[in-house]
Amino acid sequence: MRILMPCAAFPPFADGGGPISSLLLAKMLVAAGHDVRVVNVGEDDRHEIYEGVPVHRIRSLNIYWNYYTSRPAWKKLVWHALENGNPRAFLAMRREISDFRPDIMLTVSIENINVASWAAARAAGIPVAHTIFSAFMMCWNGVMQRDGKNCPAQCASCYAGSFGRRQFSRLVDAVIGESRDIVQRHLDEGYFPRAAAYRVPAVIDAVHADAPRSLPADRPLRVGFLGVQTRFKGFGVLAEAARLLSAQGNVEFVIGGTGRDSFAEETRALFPVNRTRFLGWTTPAEFFPQVDLLVYPTIGREAFGRATIEAFSHAVPVISTDIGGVAENIADGVNGYHAAAGDAAALAACIERIAASPDLYARLSKGALEAAADYLEPAVCSILESALSRTLERHGGATRRDVREASR
Numbered sequence: 510m511r512i513l514m515p516c517a518a519f520p521p522f523a524d525g526g527g528p529i530s531s532l533l534l535a536k537m538l539v540a541a542g543h544d545v546r547v548v549n550v551g552e553d554d555r556h557e558i559y560e561g562v563p564v565h566r567i568r569s570l571n572i573y574w575n576y577y578t579s580r581p582a583w584k585k586l587v588w589h590a591l592e593n594g595n596p597r598a599f600l601a602m603r604r605e606i607s608d609f610r611p612d613i614m615l616t617v618s619i620e621n622i623n624v625a626s627w628a629a630a631r632a633a634g635i636p637v638a639h640t641i642f643s644a645f646m647m648c649w650n651g652v653m654q655r656d657g658k659n660c661p662a663q664c665a666s667c668y669a670g671s672f673g674r675r676q677f678s679r680l681v682d683a684v685i686g687e688s689r690d691i692v693q694r695h696l697d698e699g700y701f702p703r704a705a706a707y708r709v710p711a712v713i714d715a716v717h718a719d720a721p722r723s724l725p726a727d728r729p730l731r732v733g734f735l736g737v738q739t740r741f742k743g744f745g746v747l748a749e750a751a752r753l754l755s756a757q758g759n760v761e762f763v764i765g766g767t768g769r770d771s772f773a774e775e776t777r778a779l780f781p782v783n784r785t786r787f788l789g790w791t792t793p794a795e796f797f798p799q800v801d802l803l804v805y806p807t808i809g810r811e812a813f814g815r816a817t818i819e820a821f822s823h824a825v826p827v828i829s830t831d832i833g834g835v836a837e838n839i840a841d842g843v844n845g846y847h848a849a850a851g852d853a854a855a856l857a858a859c860i861e862r863i864a865a866s867p868d869l870y871a872r873l874s875k876g877a878l879e880a881a882a883d884y885l886e887p888a889v890c891s892i893l894e895s896a897l898s899r900t901l902e903r904h905g906g907a908t909r910r911d912v913r914e915a916s917r
């Protein structure tokens with residue numbers, strides 16, 4: 510297959526798990542023998558090979574491309590308006606399609622690349638598959654939260670502000686999510702009405718552990734956190750759990766990642782000073798050998814939670830919250846535990862339970878290592894290739910299907 514792969518974010522720009530997942534997805538398809546071209550916005554226009562993947566970097570199609578940088582309110586309004594259908598994106602992707610002549614377009618997230626790319630593919634008679642990494646299609650901030658609370662459904666302002674995205678989603682033939690939850694939420698809100706729905710989990714490049722781990726006998730259990738230090742990620746919940754465990758001498762904390770605001774700085778100060786190490790920005794390869802247990806305490810309904818499967822590859826069990834896509838990765842009592850979102854006491858109790866039982870820890874580590882195999886390239890590539898092949902076969906006649914049925 511010739512696959513044109515427009516990506517909202519792609520390394521070396523790497524903030525969060527999305528760009529890494531995009532890179533591994535592209536490398537997996539190239540390794541499987543497909544002709545792939547990634548299209549990604551940036552500061553200039555150039556073709557390059559990035560870790561074996563052909564990439565066309567194009568200049569921003571919107572008024573800016575790096576939405577992690579602070580912008581004036583008027584620019585944000587213009588950016589969001591254009592994300593509902595940008596004529597420049599339509600023309601740019603028409604040129605890309607004409608040059609590359611793909612069999613299928615696979616968009617990976619859609620910010621900056623723009624929903625108008627789907628219209629360009631439809632005009633050229635090219636089927637479209639879209640991979641969802643966030644709730645951006647439905648929400649201004651991409652996380653469906655307001656004042657720290659999860660939105661049960663799309664609010665009026667987000668409905669109005671994403672009207673164009675909803676309409677363009679009718680042009681998509683297949684919608685792919687790393688979890689059933691993220692796809693079903695979009696279907697329930699009326700997005701992608703013509704698309705067949707598939708769950709294709711994120712991929713890991715290797716299993717790094719040779720055997721399950723044992724609970725350390727000569728030091729405290731090291732509890733790790735890896736991610737952006739925000740309320741949404743549950744960083745404050747972990748800090749509160751650490752405070753509740755402060756009287757115990759059998760747990761310490763290793764924090765990987767960074768925070769940009771006063772919340773992160775103030776929350777870091779809540780961790781016990783003599784039993785917490787802050788690593789700053791770090792890679793999974795550097796981080797996981799230093800921890801025994803990963804905590805993923807997000808209070809939002811995340812699309813997947815990449816750090817959980819990276820933990821599995823190092824035989825590290827995971828305590829996650831019980832909502833969103835991240836919860837689907839954790840089999841309670843097999844490779845980790847669920848704790849109620851936002852419940853610091855429940856999180857602390859789970860940590861203490863594992864810290865107190867060598868047998869339990871060994872069993873969870875074994876389950877984590879076994880779970881990692883489900884996220885290796887052969888397993889994931891087979892699912893993705895099947896979804897793309899079926900999309901080519903069904904192009905022009907797709908009907909909506911529930912994600913739970915379509916993902917089998």
